[in-house]
Structure formats: structure tokens, C-alpha cells
Amino acid sequence: MRHRKRTAKLGRTGEHRNAMLANLVCSLIKHKRVATTLAKAKAARPVAEKMVTLGKTGSLHARRLAAARLRHPARTLHRSKAQRLAWRQHEDVVRILFEELAPSFKERRGGYTRIVRLGQRQGDAAQRAILEWVDFTAPAPEPASAEPAAKAAQAAT
Secondary structure (H helix, E strand, C coil), rough: CCCCCCCCCCCCCCCHHHHHHHHHHHHHHCCEEEEEEEHHHHHHHHHHHHHHHHHCCHHHHHHHHHHCCCCCCCCCCCCCCCHHHHHHHHHHHHEEEEEHHHCCCCCCCCCCEEEEEEEEEECCCCEEEEECCCCCCCCCCCCCCCCHHHHHHHHHC
């Protein structure tokens, strides 16, 4: 019987499921929004919320717990200092979580993510969804027609 068993199995073994959820949450931290299936979004949401709670704690122990849960190495080997700094700025999810995301949620007591439902996927009719941070606002699309007109006006003068 499944009494009080909340884990969605998602058709995977435990190790595979944990690795997939860690990768999904890492992508969410890096890109601020992830498009996936509704079942995966619902399974990844508690993991992301717990990572933000660890980020709000801010201790070294919390950093180590987050790195272990996200299966993210503390540092990687790079050939140059510039590559190491670029990796740290854009790819180091533990740094992004603790130094950028968690301080923005300092006053919030929970509910850091939202799930926006999309339509069904064409191939297998799976429900799609977007998992994103609550305070995330998508960048507004810039008008494409204004830019070529401005370049043409500059070229004419």
C-alpha cells in the first residue's frame, strides 16, 4: 500500500530520479525558469524550495548540504584564472543560490517557486509546465523593427 508515501517515482530508479531532480533544480538556479513536464515540475518544486531555505541560512554547513544535494562540485579545474572566474560567475549554482537568489527571498517565508501550466506536448500528450522563481520577470522582447530603422538612419547621415 502507498499510505503516506508522497514521492513521485516518475518511472525511474531512486538514484536516477534524484540525479534528474538535482539537474532540474541546477538549471532552474542558473536560468531562472525551466520548461518541463508537469509531473517533473511538481517533483522538483520541494527540492528547489529546500535549497532556497538552505541558502537563507547561509552557513558553511548549509553550503555543503546544498552542494551535496545538487551533486555540484565545490570547484572545478580550469586552465586559466579567467576561465575559473567565468565558471564561478555563470555556472557555480551554489554561489548563485547563496549570493543572488537567497538574499532576494530573505523576507519571504516560503513559496519561492511557481508552476505555470502550458498545453500538451505534441508527441505524447504529456502536460507541460514552466517552473520559475516567484520574483522572476521575463525580459520584455525588444522591438526588432526599430533597430534596423535606427541603423539605416545613421548610415544615411
